[in-house]
Amino acid sequence: MTIPVREATQARHYAEPPQITGEAGSRTWLTRGANFVVAVSQVTPGARLERADNPDEYFLLLPPDLSATVEAGGETIEAAGDSVTILPPGRSAITARTAGYLARVFSREAQDLMARAGNADRYADGAPEVAPLEPWPEPVGGYRIRHYRLADYELGASAAMPSKLFRSRSLMVNMFESTDQPRDTAKLSPHWHDDFEQASVLLQGTYKHHLRYPWVPNMAEWRDDDHGEYGAPSTLIIPARVIHTSRKINYGPAVFIDIFSPPRLDFSMRPGVVLNADEYPMPAGA
Known part of the structure; x- marks a missing residue:
């Protein structure tokens, strides 16, 4: 049986109402894939984002102009801007120190957030085309x-667009290096993923995402190519088997992030690509 190709979720948060509004005026948009949910929040100083008992780790992604206090696992740190933070399971809180947009990334274990996502109805079928999430081994030294801080790390040994990759047991984030110029249209990288999705999150800047859906036997189900323009903040969920490439079209800075779940084995097998690989072991036999 041929599994239909899922339609991409194109969430332009700046044009949509949030799923959650906080007491301090924070606004949060939730967009899910089969194995993860992305929470993009607009915050002001003092805004507090809490999880009472998150079942597993999650990521906090801060752009250069936004810092926050992070409390989790009996620890408190000051998270600098332009950084990636992994929070342990259990109770946690993030208090914004400056205003702006930030992103958190949760695995499918955060069922309350998955259910509240703006596109939750698109996954009523369980996404049979996506490989199931099986968490990798626990981190070295425990949770x-x-x-x-991204400034503390050299660019990873990845191709196409300079970036810095980090992984947890269930998630991988790819933080792209910002340039002041639009992407060279002679150096794009169209590709697809056989059995996993990709979320592309934009917190600053303007991008075009180019999507090409594969043909299926029924011509009535064919979809036209999509060349949508996205401002910030926005989230695009790219389904498995959809050919895609993205390009920055603005001059000036941008904050652009790709997200995968489970962590990509192909990236993880390449030395120097995943910058915290020594903390998160790969599965046995990988």
């Missing part, structure tokens, strides 16, 4: 806050 704790892990904070990574």
